[in-house]
Amino acid sequence: RLAYEFDRGFSHLSAGGRIPLGLKSKSLRILVTGGAGFVGSHLVDRLIDRGDSVIVVDNFFTGRKENVLHHYKNPRFEIIRHDVVEPILLEVDQIYHLACPASPVHYKYNPVKDHKTNVMGTLNMLGLAKRVGARFLLTSTSEVYGDPLQHPQAETYWGNVNPIGVRSCYDEGKRTAETLTMDYHRGLNLEVRIARIFNTYGPRMCIDDGRVVSNFVAQALRKEPLTVYGDGKQTRSFQYVSDLVEGLMRLMEGEHVGPFNLGNPGEFTMLELAKVVQDTIDPNAKIEFRPNTEDDPHKRKPDISKAKKLLGWQPIVSLRDGLPLMVTDFRQRIFGDEKDQTG
Ligand code: NAD
Ligand code: UDP
Ligand code: UDP
Numbered sequence: 189r190l191a192y193e194f195d196r197g198f199s200h201l202s203a204g205g206r207i208p209l210g211l212k213s214k215s216l217r218i219l220v221t222g223g224a225g226f227v228g229s230h231l232v233d234r235l236i237d238r239g240d241s242v243i244v245v246d247n248f249f250t251g252r253k254e255n256v257l258h259h260y261k262n263p264r265f266e267i268i269r270h271d272v273v274e275p276i277l278l279e280v281d282q283i284y285h286l287a288c289p290a291s292p293v294h295y296k297y298n299p300v301k302d303h304k305t306n307v308m309g310t311l312n313m314l315g316l317a318k319r320v321g322a323r324f325l326l327t328s329t330s331e332v333y334g335d336p337l338q339h340p341q342a343e344t345y346w347g348n349v350n351p352i353g354v355r356s357c358y359d360e361g362k363r364t365a366e367t368l369t370m371d372y373h374r375g376l377n378l379e380v381r382i383a384r385i386f387n388t389y390g391p392r393m394c395i396d397d398g399r400v401v402s403n404f405v406a407q408a409l410r411k412e413p414l415t416v417y418g419d420g421k422q423t424r425s426f427q428y429v430s431d432l433v434e435g436l437m438r439l440m441e442g443e444h445v446g447p448f449n450l451g452n453p454g455e456f457t458m459l460e461l462a463k464v465v466q467d468t469i470d471p472n473a474k475i476e477f478r479p480n481t482e483d484d485p486h487k488r489k490p491d492i493s494k495a496k497k498l499l500g501w502q503p504i505v506s507l508r509d510g511l512p513l514m515v516t517d518f519r520q521r522i523f524g525d526e527k528d529q530t531g
Contacts, residue, residue, distance in 0.1 A: 215264075217241045217279070219322070221272050221313060222286030224251030226393045227327070227385075230429050231284060231436060232256055236265060243278060247271040250289050255392050272309035273301075279320055282440060285313045286327045288362075292355065292481065293398030299357035306361025307368070314372045317380075325381040325440050326369045330451065330488055331359045332384060340455075340489040343384065343447050353483040366447065373445060381439045386451025386490045390429030390510065391517035401426060404462060405511070405518050408469035418480030420459035423487040427452035428510030431503035438499045451490035452503040461507075468511050 218235055222228040223244030228251065235242050241264040244256060248269065259265035270276055272287045288305050289295045295302040310326065317324040333341045334349030349359045372378040389401040396406065404414045427450070435450040456464070459475075466473045495501045 215239045215241060216281040219243050219245060219278060219280040219283045220286065221245045222251065222288065224248060224253060224255050225286065227388060227429060227432060228286045229255035229392055230433050232259065234433050234437060236262060243268065243280065245270045245272065245276065246287065250294050250394055272312055273304050275312050276316065278316060280322050283313055283317050283322050283324045284436065284440065285310060285325060291397040291399045295358045296354055302357040303361045306365045310365040310368050314368060314378065318372060318376055318378055323379040323440065324369065325383065325436065326365055328362045328366050328382055328384045328447065330384055330386040330490065332363050332366065334359060335483065335485040336488065339487055340453065340491040341449065342491040343449055343494055350483055355483050380445055382445065382447040383436055383439055383450050384447050385432060386427055386449065386488065387424045388427045388429055388432050390514050395518060395521060400458060400461065404465040405469065405515055406522060408465050408473045409519055409522055413474040413476035414462045414465060415476055415478050416458050416462060417478050418484065421457050422484060423455045423457050423489065425451050425453055425455045425489045426507050427503055428505035431505055435495060435499065435501045438501050442499055444498050448495045448499065449490040449492050450495060451492065453490055453492055454507060455489040456507065464507055464511060469515055
């Protein structure tokens with residue numbers, strides 16, 4: 189395996205050649221694809237804090253430079269504008285592969301491109317991992333379970349996915365990405381990790397990305413009605429972003445390939461979510477019903493027994509505790525931006 193000495197690693201030698209307890213002797217060079225996005229930028233914060241060097245590769249389709257701007261002056265941080273559908277040569281120890289639009293509005297915008305990102309993008313990053321002997325972590329999704337017939341969903345469930353629907357580019361794209369990852373692992377002995385991420389929210393989400401939490405929070409702040417699709421009885425389980433990042437890092441550093449469900453088992457109907465948003469932001473916020481989108485999964489809740497047992501991980505931030513942290517960020521971005529525009 190490649191190992192790169194950086195200033196922090198060398199500085200340990202000045203202490204009489206002894207490495208202080210609790211510090212690693214070497215920092216890693218880590219590639220985060222999609223690192224300018226919502227989840228990726230929080231992961232980058234943690235890796236930089238830990239003392240590692242980070243290279244972000246991002247095409248800025250849904251990511252924003254502002255999410256990682258605070259690292260620009262750090263010599264351990266680099267960012268490259270690049271589309272993972274094209275090959276790239278880099279030397280790294282680990283790859284967190286996140287690049288892929290995650291919200292239905294974004295992936296339905298150009299489904300063929302989404303599929304290419306999932307398939308060719310993942311293939312390129314696996315090829316890179318193989319060339320340099322890096323450990324590779326894929327951020328897959330609960331969408332691989334489709335509209336699940338098993339509840340809650342355990343990793344052993346193979347899913348109920350429509351292969352020709354409007355969500356298929358994402359669902360089937362991620363399923364293929366998992367297949368490729370396992371084939372590089374089995375056939376080429378690559379060290380891999382697979383996370384199946386359930387709905388995650390927090391600061392830095394795109395404000396108008398159409399996902400339910402960002403929609404409701406932005407709507408309540410702007411004094412617009414909360415748009416509930418369908419009858420609002422469909423369920424999701426919402427995880428705060430810091431819990432997810434902790435899970436991803438434990439998975440990368442641990443011994444197990446996975447797949448592992450990473451999500452918060454607290455399950456809410458969309459009407460219950462709307463109530464939490466009303467309680468947090470504006471008790472007078474109105475609810476407006478809209479027709480639901482095609483192929484919308486009826487329910488989703490992770491069984492996280494495997495991650496609890498093998499990674500010693502479970503989420504610790506409840507929806508009622510996490511939502512206010514996101515609201516602070518959204519309030520600042522929405523009203524800050526509007527103020528900028530009006531002069
Ligand atoms: P996001 O849209 O905020 O981040 C994705 C990032 O990837 C963005 O910065 C975007 O610009 C970049 N990107 C997209 N296509 C690219 C390409 N072809 N080349 C280079 N960069 C590209 O989404 P997120 O919520 O941070 O999701 C990150 C990962 O986690 C995704 O792979 C997503 O599928 C997965 N995931 C997220 C959730 C969730 O609820 N947030 C749930 C399940 C899975
Ligand atoms: N690849 C890449 N960076 C690298 C090594 C490979 O982008 O450092 C790409 C390569 O261009 C190919 C893909 O990864 O499209 C798969 O590479 P691999 O070597 O596994 O397969 P092959 O090139 O033999 O088809
Ligand atoms: N949804 C909603 N109102 C919105 C946006 C979404 O009621 O303004 C519903 C949507 O129909 C789905 C759920 O919220 O049942 C979660 O949608 P999201 O797009 O956030 O994530 P995903 O469907 O990928 O889980």
